[in-house]
Amino acid sequence: MASKAQQRPLALQIVLLITLVVWMAAAAFPFFWTLWGSFKVEADFFSLADWTNALTGRMTSMETGEAFTAQGYYGAWIQEEFWRATLNSVLVCLFVVTISLTLGTLGGYALARSTYRYAFWFLLIALIFRAMPPITLVSGYLPVFFEWNVWGYLPTAIIVLVAINQPFTLWMLHSFFKNIPQDLDESAMVDGCTRFQAFRHVIIPVMWPGVITTGLFSFLLAYNDFAVTAMILDKQNQTMVPKIASFLGTTQTKGNVMFAVAAVVSTTAPLFLLIMFFQRQIVSGLTAGAVKG
Amino acid sequence: MAEIQLRNVNKRWGNFVGVDNFNLTIADKEFLVLLGPSGCGKTTTMRMIAGLEDITEGEIAIDGRVVNDLDPKDRDVAMVFQSYALYPNMNVYENIRFPLKVRGVDASTHDERVRRASAMVELDDFLHRKPAELSGGQRQRVALARAIVREPNVFLMDEPLSNLDAKLRVSTRAQIKNLSHELAVTTIYVTHDQIEAMTLADRVVVMEKGVVQQVGSPTEIYDRPANAFVASFIGNPAMNLIDGEITDGIFETRNTHISGLGHADGKVTLGFRAEDAALAPEGDGQITAPIYTLELLGDATMISVRIGQSLVAVKTDKSFRAEIGDPVSIHVPPDICHLFSTETGQRIEG
Numbered sequence: 091m092a093s094k095a096q097q098r099p100l101a102l103q104i105v106l107l108i109t110l111v112v113w114m115a116a117a118a119f120p121f122f123w124t125l126w127g128s129f130k131v132e133a134d135f136f137s138l139a140d141w142t143n144a145l146t147g148r149m150t151s152m153e154t155g156e157a158f159t160a161q162g163y164y165g166a167w168i169q170e171e172f173w174r175a176t177l178n179s180v181l182v183c184l185f186v187v188t189i190s191l192t193l194g195t196l197g198g199y200a201l202a203r204s205t206y207r208y209a210f211w212f213l214l215i216a217l218i219f220r221a222m223p224p225i226t227l228v229s230g231y232l233p234v235f236f237e238w239n240v241w242g243y244l245p246t247a248i249i250v251l252v253a254i255n256q257p258f259t260l261w262m263l264h265s266f267f268k269n270i271p272q273d274l275d276e277s278a279m280v281d282g283c284t285r286f287q288a289f290r291h292v293i294i295p296v297m298w299p300g301v302i303t304t305g306l307f308s309f310l311l312a313y314n315d316f317a318v319t320a321m322i323l324d325k326q327n328q329t330m331v332p333k334i335a336s337f338l339g340t341t342q343t344k345g346n347v348m349f350a351v352a353a354v355v356s357t358t359a360p361l362f363l364l365i366m367f368f369q370r371q372i373v374s375g376l377t378a379g380a381v382k383g
Numbered sequence: 384m385a386e387i388q389l390r391n392v393n394k395r396w397g398n399f400v401g402v403d404n405f406n407l408t409i410a411d412k413e414f415l416v417l418l419g420p421s422g423c424g425k426t427t428t429m430r431m432i433a434g435l436e437d438i439t440e441g442e443i444a445i446d447g448r449v450v451n452d453l454d455p456k457d458r459d460v461a462m463v464f465q466s467y468a469l470y471p472n473m474n475v476y477e478n479i480r481f482p483l484k485v486r487g488v489d490a491s492t493h494d495e496r497v498r499r500a501s502a503m504v505e506l507d508d509f510l511h512r513k514p515a516e517l518s519g520g521q522r523q524r525v526a527l528a529r530a531i532v533r534e535p536n537v538f539l540m541d542e543p544l545s546n547l548d549a550k551l552r553v554s555t556r557a558q559i560k561n562l563s564h565e566l567a568v569t570t571i572y573v574t575h576d577q578i579e580a581m582t583l584a585d586r587v588v589v590m591e592k593g594v595v596q597q598v599g600s601p602t603e604i605y606d607r608p609a610n611a612f613v614a615s616f617i618g619n620p621a622m623n624l625i626d627g628e629i630t631d632g633i634f635e636t637r638n639t640h641i642s643g644l645g646h647a648d649g650k651v652t653l654g655f656r657a658e659d660a661a662l663a664p665e666g667d668g669q670i671t672a673p674i675y676t677l678e679l680l681g682d683a684t685m686i687s688v689r690i691g692q693s694l695v696a697v698k699t700d701k702s703f704r705a706e707i708g709d710p711v712s713i714h715v716p717p718d719i720c721h722l723f724s725t726e727t728g729q730r731i732e733g
Binding site for chain 1: 433434435454455456460461462464465466468470471472481482485486529533539
């Protein structure tokens with residue numbers, strides 16, 4: 091039971107509530123606007139005459155006979171084969187996350203338990219690479235990839251994304267491992283584990299929140315990447331984000347903006363589900379490792 | 384059966400000497416305590432025996448087998464860590480069972496062994512709890528149970544009581560003593576607390592700055608400290624040490640005049656224990672000085688006086704009362720005195 095002292099004054103409660111509602115609306119509005127508009131035709135959503143057309147869907151009714159249309163989605167997914175880009179994105183994300191986490195947990199653990207000073211310099215150099223804009227790395231890679239004839243393929247993009255992501259995963263996991271007392275490994279080793287068994291049976295179970303948080307950030311990096319995937323993948327192998335960009339068209343080709351809008355909604359929706367599903371681990375991971383460490 | 388031998392064991396980090404030339408044979412079923420101030424190398428010595436720390440030089444043998452290059456898991460030791468190092472994701476039962484599981488001990492015996500170990504430390508009612516839901520003392524007992532469940536050859540305990548509050552420390556100390564008597568396994572116990580060492584040990588190794596100062600039974604190190612460091616470390620209060628000079632068998636320094644010491648002339652450090660000395664009628668004692676402080680201990684009263692740089696304590700009757708600054712006379716017969724070389728600190732046999 092809340093005592094009187096703990097109760098906030100009514101005025102404060104109202105102000106808090108209003109602030110929260112306004113903030114929520116401001117944050118969610120662009121997404122809902124896009125979601126709503128993705129079921130209209132271009133003449134409505136990008137109406138020059140009257141912006142309320144985007145809400146009422148006047149042109150959509152005139153063109154298709156209904157207030158909502160799935161034309162954008164049909165065009166993007168079927169006509170322009172956005173499903174292929176989705177599949178590519180899934181593959182890229184899956185491999186980037188798996189490889190980054192495997193190397194990151196092993197490397198982060200080794201660096202966290204290392205007694206040598208080079209571990210520090212190693213991490214510092216990794217940080218410098220992380221701080222560089224990815225595009226500077228990509229421009230360096232390109233001539234080599236052309237030379238070796240590996241440009242345009244998914245594995246190439248995966249390797250580059252892992253390389254860009256690895257310093258971050260190493261740092262993050264290193265700080266998580268640092269927070270796990272060394273006594274735990276040693277106790278496991280005296281109890282009968284090899285170093286690797288101690289890592290697998292004792293350290294990793296304690297580390298789950300950290301691994302999931304880091305995995306999620308790796309996933310987001312791969313999922314949201316534009317610079318690397320746009321430069322390295324050919325049209326066939328494009329992932330979702332560069333594909334959306336290509337829908338918008340270039341100075342030479344006319345794109346279809348509504349395909350882009352529908353694709354944007356298709357790309358964003360899974361992220362909501364993902365964050366909601368993992369929110370507990372993410373919060374505990376962030377507070378356990380990143381904040382304290 | 385487990386006899387542990389340490390032969391010329393050294394541990395160095397660069398120029399820093401952690402443990403210097405440690406030689407000792409620990410008998411089967413012996414309870415050995417490594418005692419010393421923090422940073423004296425006692426924990427390092429234990430970690431070398433456990434296999435958690437490389438040995439820079441020398442050999443460690445368990446049961447005649449040199450274990451220098453063996454992994455911790457292959458040495459058949461069990462260790463209780465100062466932080467307990469319980470596995471936070473497992474409940475008490477799984478924590479205790481863990482060593483059996485990873486060593487592939489016949490699974491049908493697990494339940495019985497876990498229950499026996501947990502009964503020994505009175506944890507039966509907590510088996511389903513996670514470590515986070517336990518008190519400090521209970522966690523400590525889980526760590527003990529996890530160590531004894533496997534019935535190893537050697538127990539290693541690294542300051543297992545130092546995270547407990549004072550009252551719990553006394554009862555857990557008694558429990559460890561009883562447990563070690565029942566299990567009769569070679570035990571090495573690291574502590575900086577000389578009372579733990581005195582109460583638990585068959586033999587005590589006093590260390591300082593990586594060097595063994597004295598090895599002996601608690602009585603030996605208490606009654607015949609090998610040097611001034613051991614004298615000043617063992618006992619509560621520690622032995623009184625006074626710097627002075629002997630001329631013709633008479634030890635003399637400010638306010639102090641002790642005759643009848645059969646030792647050659649020269650500078651020495653004289654030591655005696657607070658409980659061996661007594662108050663004397665005024666002017667009749669060997670030390671006469673004003674009271675510096677007076678402490679009521681309940682069972683006795685402790686009086687301290689200042690001699691030069693050192694405080695000299697004397698235990699006296701619990702009903703004794705006086706004011707700070709009052710002169711007292713202390714009776715210090717020569718037969719309770721220990722002499723140490725002022726230069727080297729080594730004991731001088733009288």
